[in-house]
Amino acid sequence: MENKDYRELQDAPEVPVIIIERDDEPEFSVTTQNEEFLAQYYEPHRSNKKGWVKWMVWGIVVVVVLCGIFAGYRYWAHYYNLGVRISVTPEENIEKLKQTPETETPFVEMKSDSVLGVALDIFAIHGLQGTIEFQEPDTADTSVYLYCRSSDFKADGRYIGTLVSKGIQMSNDNHRLGYMAMANGVNVIGIARSEAVKDYVIEQRGSFFRQFVLVSDGELPPRFHLHGKVERCALGRMGDRLYFISSRHKETMWSFADALREYGFTDAIYITGGKDYTFYRDKNGVRHDIHNVADYPHKKWKGIIPWLVFRKSGE
Numbered sequence: 001m002e003n004k005d006y007r008e009l010q011d012a013p014e015v016p017v018i019i020i021e022r023d024d025e026p027e028f029s030v031t032t033q034n035e036e037f038l039a040q041y042y043e044p045h046r047s048n049k050k051g052w053v054k055w056m057v058w059g060i061v062v063v064v065v066l067c068g069i070f071a072g073y074r075y076w077a078h079y080y081n082l083g084v085r086i087s088v089t090p091e092e093n094i095e096k097l098k099q100t101p102e103t104e105t106p107f108v109e110m111k112s113d114s115v116l117g118v119a120l121d122i123f124a125i126h127g128l129q130g131t132i133e134f135q136e137p138d139t140a141d142t143s144v145y146l147y148c149r150s151s152d153f154k155a156d157g158r159y160i161g162t163l164v165s166k167g168i169q170m171s172n173d174n175h176r177l178g179y180m181a182m183a184n185g186v187n188v189i190g191i192a193r194s195e196a197v198k199d200y201v202i203e204q205r206g207s208f209f210r211q212f213v214l215v216s217d218g219e220l221p222p223r224f225h226l227h228g229k230v231e232r233c234a235l236g237r238m239g240d241r242l243y244f245i246s247s248r249h250k251e252t253m254w255s256f257a258d259a260l261r262e263y264g265f266t267d268a269i270y271i272t273g274g275k276d277y278t279f280y281r282d283k284n285g286v287r288h289d290i291h292n293v294a295d296y297p298h299k300k301w302k303g304i305i306p307w308l309v310f311r312k313s314g315e
Helices: 004-013 030-079 090-098 194-201 253-263
Strands: 106-117 116-124 128-133 144-149 162-164 166-171 176-184 186-192 207-211 213-215 233-238 241-247 267-271 280-281 287-290 307-313
Touching: 090 176, 090 194, 106 144, 106 253, 106 280, 128 176, 128 194, 128 207, 162 194, 166 213, 176 194, 176 267, 186 233, 186 241, 186 267, 194 207, 194 213, 194 307, 207 253, 207 267, 213 253, 213 280, 241 253, 253 267
Parallel strands: none
Antiparallel strands: 106 116, 116 241, 128 307, 144 280, 144 307, 162 166, 162 207, 176 186, 176 207, 213 267, 233 241, 233 267, 280 287
């Protein structure tokens, strides 16, 4: 019986299996579903990341801009906000140094006056060229019409403030704002932190030094760095004429500067060594002593002191 049933099953006709596929039926794809899920999950995170990067870039830009503004302010404050008005710019003083000096009989004209209770000896400089020298002039040297101190220096011999002697730079320090420049037979003083005038003087093999400001464009600086009462000296300018000024008595820095301002000096810079011996020569070449001749010559700091020496132009 079993064999019969088996044979019947084998002899039964084969029924075909028909599978109908439809193109419009959505196709299930694990990969597609995963991508859609990941996109929905990660897209907000990507947007947040992009926003964070954008704000970070803007933050860096703002910091850079603020740093640039701060650096520009520091530069302006350092070189231009000097606390006083400026009567002559470095560029204008360079132009003065380029001019051919007027032919003038060399001499020093001295007169005395008293201003605001401060007794002054005032020496007008005519037809002379200043230089920085390290040997004190001989009193018998008839080419020298006036000399005095210039830059200060430390106990180890290092100079305070920029100093140039005959084109050779001895030190470079622009913290003291007053300066004197000498080149091509011309002498100028000014107030600036810029070293443009110094650079020009070096090219012309001239001399240059820096000192404290006493008067700038007819006004006093907001503060002075030297205190106490001692004899004081200065270099001052009225018009294009330079003057060496010495107090006859001990004065404070402020009272000395105020007397110079009241007298009419447009600019004035300090000269150290208020009671040091020096001399000047008049129109006849006669030497006149300033202070005590018994102090001549200066033995201490010999060869170190930078002397400001006025000689006949061209010598």
